[in-house]
Amino acid sequence: MYQNLDEHNRLVNKYLKIFFVVALYWCTSILTVFVNKHLLSSDTVNLSAPLFLSWFQCVVSTVICFAASRLSKKYPSVFTFPEGNPLDIDTFRKILPLSVLYTLMIGANNLSLSYVTVAFYYIGRSLTTVFSVVLTYVILRQRTSFKCLLCCAAIVIGFWLGVDQESLTEVFSWRGTIFGVLSSLALAMFSIQTKKSLGYVNQEVWLLSYYNNLYSTLLFLPLIIINGELETIITYPHLWASWFWAALTLSGICGFAIGFVTALEIKVTSALTHNISGTAKACAQTVIATQYYHDVRSALWWTSNVVVLVASAAYTRVKQLEMLRQHQQRAAATQKA
Numbered sequence: 001m002y003q004n005l006d007e008h009n010r011l012v013n014k015y016l017k018i019f020f021v022v023a024l025y026w027c028t029s030i031l032t033v034f035v036n037k038h039l040l041s042s043d044t045v046n047l048s049a050p051l052f053l054s055w056f057q058c059v060v061s062t063v064i065c066f067a068a069s070r071l072s073k074k075y076p077s078v079f080t081f082p083e084g085n086p087l088d089i090d091t092f093r094k095i096l097p098l099s100v101l102y103t104l105m106i107g108a109n110n111l112s113l114s115y116v117t118v119a120f121y122y123i124g125r126s127l128t129t130v131f132s133v134v135l136t137y138v139i140l141r142q143r144t145s146f147k148c149l150l151c152c153a154a155i156v157i158g159f160w161l162g163v164d165q166e167s168l169t170e171v172f173s174w175r176g177t178i179f180g181v182l183s184s185l186a187l188a189m190f191s192i193q194t195k196k197s198l199g200y201v202n203q204e205v206w207l208l209s210y211y212n213n214l215y216s217t218l219l220f221l222p223l224i225i226i227n228g229e230l231e232t233i234i235t236y237p238h239l240w241a242s243w244f245w246a247a248l249t250l251s252g253i254c255g256f257a258i259g260f261v262t263a264l265e266i267k268v269t270s271a272l273t274h275n276i277s278g279t280a281k282a283c284a285q286t287v288i289a290t291q292y293y294h295d296v297r298s299a300l301w302w303t304s305n306v307v308v309l310v311a312s313a314a315y316t317r318v319k320q321l322e323m324l325r326q327h328q329q330r331a332a333a334t335q336k337a
Contacts, residue, residue, distance in 0.1 A: 026281045032255065036113055084204070098193045106255070124176065139192065151315035158307030165298055
């Protein structure tokens, strides 16, 4: 009896932890999107340098992690931070692939956001699940069931319907849509690589965030120059305004938070669950954005959002049932042996 009660309490605590982490990811991610959109496209700020914004977010995240590392050494009873050396060549070699994906992901995120509305941002990045299925087969050689493929096909249909309806508006941008698709691809690859990279740092999310952001600050520098943002930054009229740097710092803190909670959500759940969580979050984000910016959308436009959401939810359910069936088969095989 007591054993069953302890097992029940552990299960409840596990579900509460997952709920809290997912809720934290939702709040942090939605706040980050709105802050970045304000910096990139608002009338007051209008900073046309999305890659510089991404770079600055990585700088702030690196500074936060570095400060936490130093404080943990000086005040170990108050602060705790895992031991690690980001300048170690072996560490750099192991984490670099993840940092490249992280750079592509947040860079494409902000590039897409600078061209499209927050409402359409969801549809533009809705192919993450589809890319996850493709990459699972290409990288891991794991086949996907016919039911899952049907769900993916529905997601693609919803995506194209959303693009078609958005193209009828004056704010549509093919460039922003393409960057959204690239961001979905990078996110799917990033989610898979994160699980592997956490093994290199003893499952320490803080340490992985530290390494990842430090290496990304270096990777972003040539991209900023190639994208022609250096001149944009130098000639920016509000460059020395205190409110501008305060807004940038807030964006940097949000960038650090989203990087940390993303890795944390993948750690306590899985890459698949994180992708589905991101899709559902984006749906809520769309509703908030249409209300906040007073966007009026057609019925077909909303239908595309519903199709993507329902198809993504169906995919999750199918995968859960398949995983449960595989677990039961392995358990039965073990008992026979």
